[in-house]
Amino acid sequence: xxxxxxxxxxxxxxxxxxxxxxxxxxxxxxxxxxxxxxxxxxxxxxxxxxxxxxxxxxxxxxxxxxxxxxxxxxxxxxxxxxxxxxxxxxxxxxxxxxxxxxxxxxxxxxxxxxxxxxxxxxxxxxxxxxxxxxxxxxxxxxxxxxxxxxxxxxxxxxxxxxxxxxxxxxxxxxxxxxxxxxxxxxxxxxxxxxxxxxxxxxxxxxxxxxxxxxxxxxxxxxxxxxxxxxxxxxxxxxxxxxx
Amino acid sequence: xxxxxxxxxxxxxxxxxxxxxxxxxxxxxxxxxxxxxxxxxxxxxxxxxxxxxxxxxxxxxxxxxxxxxxxxxxxxxxxxxxxxxxxxxxxxxxxxxxxxxxxxxxxxxxxxxxxxxxxxxxxxxxxxxxxxxxxxxxxxxxxxxxxxxxxxxxxxxxxxxxxxxxxxxxxxxxxxxxxxxxxxxxxxxxx
Ligand SMILES: [Fe+2]
Ligand SMILES: [Fe+2]
Numbered sequence: 001x002x003x004x005x006x007x008x009x010x011x012x013x014x015x016x017x018x019x020x021x022x023x024x025x026x027x028x029x030x031x032x033x034x035x036x037x038x039x040x041x042x043x044x045x046x047x048x049x050x051x052x053x054x055x056x057x058x059x060x061x062x063x064x065x066x067x068x069x070x071x072x073x074x075x076x077x078x079x080x081x082x083x084x085x086x087x088x089x090x091x092x093x094x095x096x097x098x099x100x101x102x103x104x105x106x107x108x109x110x111x112x113x114x115x116x117x118x119x120x121x122x123x124x125x126x127x128x129x130x131x132x133x134x135x136x137x138x139x140x141x142x143x144x145x146x147x148x149x150x151x152x153x154x155x156x157x158x159x160x161x162x163x164x165x166x167x168x169x170x171x172x173x174x175x176x177x178x179x180x181x182x183x184x185x186x187x188x189x190x191x192x193x194x195x196x197x198x199x200x201x202x203x204x205x206x207x208x209x210x211x212x213x214x215x216x217x218x219x220x221x222x223x224x225x226x227x228x229x230x231x232x233x234x235x236x237x238x239x240x241x242x243x
Numbered sequence: 244x245x246x247x248x249x250x251x252x253x254x255x256x257x258x259x260x261x262x263x264x265x266x267x268x269x270x271x272x273x274x275x276x277x278x279x280x281x282x283x284x285x286x287x288x289x290x291x292x293x294x295x296x297x298x299x300x301x302x303x304x305x306x307x308x309x310x311x312x313x314x315x316x317x318x319x320x321x322x323x324x325x326x327x328x329x330x331x332x333x334x335x336x337x338x339x340x341x342x343x344x345x346x347x348x349x350x351x352x353x354x355x356x357x358x359x360x361x362x363x364x365x366x367x368x369x370x371x372x373x374x375x376x377x378x379x380x381x382x383x384x385x386x387x388x389x390x391x392x393x394x395x396x397x398x399x400x401x402x403x404x405x406x407x408x409x410x411x412x413x414x415x416x417x418x419x420x421x422x423x424x425x426x427x428x429x430x431x432x433x434x
Binding site: 112113116117120123124178179181182183185186189190191 | 424
């Protein structure tokens with residue numbers, strides 16, 4: 001199903017609950033009533049076209065194509081990605097950590113496996129934070145600067161000399177969902193549940209959801225944002241050569 | 244896990260077969276080919292374990308070429324547009340077959356694929372792989388492991404690939420947790 005502006009927002013979410021994350025990251029509050037996608041976007045000052053492109057890309061991978069995002073300012077994509085970062089760092093990851101930590105209270109003092117898991121996960125959090133810091137402190141500012149230079153018409157500004165290129169970032173862009181995949185394997189295959197099944201399952205569900213979410217996130221970075229930046233770099237080079 | 248190609252010009256029949264084979268958990272990936280010209284290149288690049296081919300789909304010469312480029316052990320199943328006699332072999336299915344008959348035939352075919360691949364690999368780690376895992380888990384790099392165990396870095400990497408595939412664990416810290424849980428190393432071994 002392709003999502004269009006005249007569908008009711010509530011129907012869209014009922015159809016694909018994953019889109020709730022998209023809605024939250026565009027700062028659209030719930031309480032849609034009978035409003036259409038178009039109306040909800042208007043009320044919340046979200047560009048309808050941008051919403052439809054993001055939502056359809058996540059809903060149906062066939063739709064995803066960076067060329068369709070050429071007409072939107074890159075700041076919008078970056079803002080979206082940063083909102084997602086906040087959600088992971090402030091809520092999703094601490095929640096998983098909290099659940100593992102909670103297991104400690106419920107098991108025998110001799111049970112060492114929980115400590116092992118917690119240690120594993122905390123190492124992951126450090127890895128994750130430095131991934132996000134690299135993006136927010138180096139990659140995104142670089143892209144914003146590039147976009148400013150292109151808009152300014154002053155292509156020979158001295159700043160550009162120290163700018164790196166997006167391919168360097170792309171090569172280093174590590175897959176932060178791999179550790180979650182491992183965690184899931186360990187919980188499902190190798191660790192006998194130390195606590196009641198219900199709690200244990202809940203943890204596994206949360207890890208699974210976060211893993212999927214991060215895969216989508218990385219896809220937006222690698223298959224939409226980075227190719228767009230590549231084009232911007234080429235544009236800058238050709239404009240500089242014209243002088 | 245089996246990979247499948249459906250070579251069938253009818254869109255509706257191809258989708259019907261697709262939805263049927265997807266109910267089997269051994270089926271990992273399916274490609275549909277609608278054009279005769281594409282058939283050989285898809286088979287070459289995708290290397291399926293099972294080929295479902297409509298008898299009216301391929302010219303004789305294409306069929307011959309296809310039989311040459313497919314994997315030796317790949318099973319070819321012919322789809323007929325006409326009814327088949329009762330007791331037709333599993334490699335022959337008809338678009339008129341009932342769901343039960345089709346499920347039965349695919350079940351037999353997939354069992355055969357499974358038996359073939361079981362001989363090729365087991366999921367247990369070999370003693371050699373366990374040794375390598377131990378070194379990985381305590382934090383040695385590929386190069387250090389190669390020097391310590393007198394094998395090439397290349398061999399270490401291929402062992403690591405196998406370990407990852409068998410255990411479903413990709414990262415070093417994940418392998419460390421596995422190794423501790425299974426008493427391959429002790430907590431004190433890691434600094
Ligand atoms: Fe990110
Ligand atoms: Fe990232």
